[in-house]
Amino acid sequence: MSSIGQLTNHPRVTIRSAGPPDSEGTCVVYWMQRAQRGVDNHALDIAIEAANLMQKPVVVFFAPVPFYPRANLRHYRFLADGIPDIASALDRRNVGFVLRRFPEHSICRFCHEAKAALVVGDENPMREPESWRRKATRELSVPLWTVDADVIVPSKLLEKAQYAARTIRPRLQRWLPESLVPFSNPKAKITWKEPRGLHSMSPACDLLEGWRLNRSVSPILDMKGGSRVAQKVLKAFVTRKLADYPVKRNHPEDDGTTRLSPYLHFGHIGPQTVAMAVGDADAPEAAKTAFFDQLITWRELSINFVRFQANYDNFECAEPWAHRTLAEHARDRRPVRYTAKQMENAETYDPLWNAAQRQMVNHGWMHNYLRMYWGKKILEWSASAAEAYGIAVELNDKYELDGRDPNGYAGIAWAIVGKFDRAWSERPIFGKIRYMSLGSTGKKFDSKKYIEQNS
Numbered sequence: 001m002s003s004i005g006q007l008t009n010h011p012r013v014t015i016r017s018a019g020p021p022d023s024e025g026t027c028v029v030y031w032m033q034r035a036q037r038g039v040d041n042h043a044l045d046i047a048i049e050a051a052n053l054m055q056k057p058v059v060v061f062f063a064p065v066p067f068y069p070r071a072n073l074r075h076y077r078f079l080a081d082g083i084p085d086i087a088s089a090l091d092r093r094n095v096g097f098v099l100r101r102f103p104e105h106s107i108c109r110f111c112h113e114a115k116a117a118l119v120v121g122d123e124n125p126m127r128e129p130e131s132w133r134r135k136a137t138r139e140l141s142v143p144l145w146t147v148d149a150d151v152i153v154p155s156k157l158l159e160k161a162q163y164a165a166r167t168i169r170p171r172l173q174r175w176l177p178e179s180l181v182p183f184s185n186p187k188a189k190i191t192w193k194e195p196r197g198l199h200s201m202s203p204a205c206d207l208l209e210g211w212r213l214n215r216s217v218s219p220i221l222d223m224k225g226g227s228r229v230a231q232k233v234l235k236a237f238v239t240r241k242l243a244d245y246p247v248k249r250n251h252p253e254d255d256g257t258t259r260l261s262p263y264l265h266f267g268h269i270g271p272q273t274v275a276m277a278v279g280d281a282d283a284p285e286a287a288k289t290a291f292f293d294q295l296i297t298w299r300e301l302s303i304n305f306v307r308f309q310a311n312y313d314n315f316e317c318a319e320p321w322a323h324r325t326l327a328e329h330a331r332d333r334r335p336v337r338y339t340a341k342q343m344e345n346a347e348t349y350d351p352l353w354n355a356a357q358r359q360m361v362n363h364g365w366m367h368n369y370l371r372m373y374w375g376k377k378i379l380e381w382s383a384s385a386a387e388a389y390g391i392a393v394e395l396n397d398k399y400e401l402d403g404r405d406p407n408g409y410a411g412i413a414w415a416i417v418g419k420f421d422r423a424w425s426e427r428p429i430f431g432k433i434r435y436m437s438l439g440s441t442g443k444k445f446d447s448k449k450y451i452e453q454n455s
Helices: 004-008 042-054 073-081 083-092 107-114 127-139 165-179 227-248 261-265 271-279 285-308 320-328 340-344 351-363 368-381 385-399 406-417 438-442 447-453
Strands: 013-015 027-031 058-062 096-099 116-122 144-147
Touching (some): 004 013, 004 042, 027 042, 073 083, 083 096, 107 116, 227 261, 227 285, 285 406, 320 406, 340 351, 340 385
Parallel strands (some): 027 058, 058 096, 116 144
16 A cells, blocks of 8 residues: 555445544554454554554554453453463564553543554444444544454445345455455554553453453363464364365364354454465365355355344344244244253253253353254244344353354354245244254264263
8 A cells, every 4th residue: 555545445444534644643543352463454454554654653552341241251361361462463563552451441542642643443343342433433533444354355345234145155256356365464664652651551461350340151261362372273273174174064073163263253363364274275175165155155144244234133133034934933832941041051851952052151162063953942942032032142142252243143043033044844933944953963963972072
């Protein structure tokens, strides 16, 4: 890029508040939230390029809050694990890092203290962070740009809601050649020098110490966050699992998946980094194609769903045909009913479902194939589809490390209200929503082994 004007026209950039950067400002601030990494980060790259054009330093402002909806100690511990990696990567790129936490989390206050010329932030379609961006747009005295850093194809190029994988797939393929390119990872030309009196926590400190937050769910001690761990997990997948991915990805007992979803959720690694590593791997093309369909088609369909559907986390997101069929079967007798607490405690008659629930509670993760079955049984055991949806969202967001994420909400929508699916043959309770049974599901893999693993 050769000018500020060209940066503002970048397909990943959204101009939240118009006008030129403040020439009297002393730095460019990157407001880091979704993309929690110091490398392979489009938003950081844009901030550095803008700063280099203006001959100003760059500083990253990262300030977690303890009140994000349905987040708890499990999630905050994983987030905090990644902070030293962020700091070290930024140092290598000559970028400053200011770490704060609630109640000293105000981006507007920090920009006033640091005398920002421009603020660059992350795009995020989720309701809560989007509200923060709108508030910042109203209150900041300098321009705010947001950058779509955690998708491969910039979301705004899709223009509107996509209703199935078959509709979004050709649109994504059209933009992939110019989107899936190596990162330049530029360095800041001007070194950030922290002004005297500017408060910042040490990246080496324990962010969570003495912090009041929801501590009802324990951290996952054998699954650490951070970009360095994410790179190791990616390497292990590419070298050991990718070749067999088309077969083993639907075998929960063999775990042929990447295990990268928590790292993608927290932005400790980006999807483009994952895609580049898979594309360069020595593996069959069929395996790469199958993986790309999950990483690109389905993941970006999920993000598109949240971007255009205000009710992404509740029953109202259903298509008209699903609303009709579920309404027609709303009074169907449920042979078995469980309370939300019974389901949370894995106290059902179904050993496979119980094992999946225990995997989520104990390990912060559930195999994707079983997530579908898990959601459909909640529909079968609840008083209504609306109640089932609420239970599924609550459990997913409470225990999954990658909860509170477009992928999770899209998966629940698929399982319970047939989102991105089609109408199937009629049956009790489900109507025309696709059904999955213990018998048919358990035959597709070694369910006995999986149940033993999660007993």
